[in-house]
Amino acid sequence: MGARTILLIGAATLILSACSDLDSADATNGEAVALGKTVYVENCAACHGLNLEGQPNWRTVQEDGTLPAPPHDDTGHTWHHSDQLLFDYTKLGGAGIAPPGFQSGMPGFGDTLSDREIWAVLSYIKSRWSPENQARQERLNK
Numbered sequence: 356m357g358a359r360t361i362l363l364i365g366a367a368t369l370i371l372s373a374c375s376d377l378d379s380a381d382a383t384n385g386e387a388v389a390l391g392k393t394v395y396v397e398n399c400a401a402c403h404g405l406n407l408e409g410q411p412n413w414r415t416v417q418e419d420g421t422l423p424a425p426p427h428d429d430t431g432h433t434w435h436h437s438d439q440l441l442f443d444y445t446k447l448g449g450a451g452i453a454p455p456g457f458q459s460g461m462p463g464f465g466d467t468l469s470d471r472e473i474w475a476v477l478s479y480i481k482s483r484w485s486p487e488n489q490a491r492q493e494r495l496n497k
């Protein structure tokens with residue numbers, strides 16, 4: 356094996372391990388939270404709010420049959436759901452997850468974000484919850 360091949364294998368292994376080091380929403384992983392904040396600002400803030408505050412009257416169905424985007428902070432219900440459900444909802448969107456007939460306004464990000472970026476954005480969202488709500492949500496993951 357030439358040095359070039361060894362280098363290539365090394366690089367590929369590095370990239371692979373960098374991609375698979377996240378498989379849950381981890382608010383204690385500073386790197387994930389930092390990446391997640393960027394992903395959030397670029398992809399989620401337009402609807403869910405720069406401060407995770409959601410849109411006004413988020414519990415009221417609008418004229419087009421969709422709901423406004425809910426907050427992702429402690430005032431919302433994101434922390435009532437397990438990591439896996441939040442992951443699936445973000446990856447597949449409301450249309451892929453919600454019950455039939457539900458008019459969803461939540462797009463799926465499976466084509467735009469990698470699994471790692473989705474776990475990162477969920478890590479960031481989780482890092483914004485109170486320690487009590489983080490602990491409550493953690494119990495749902497068991």
Ligand code: HEC
Pocket residue numbers: 394395398399400401402403421422423424425426427431432433434436441444445448449450453458459460461462464476477
């Ligand atoms: C075009 C507006 C829009 C964008 C952009 C958007 N969402 Fe949503 N999201 C919604 C709406 C509206 C809902 C309410 C449920 C529904 O309509 O399916 C929702 C619901 C959710 C839910 C389930 C409800 C909850 O609180 O647990 C999650 C999780 C979620 N969004 C995550 C994200 C993440 C992460 C991003 C960015 C990667 C994002 N959303 C970007 C509109 C949006």
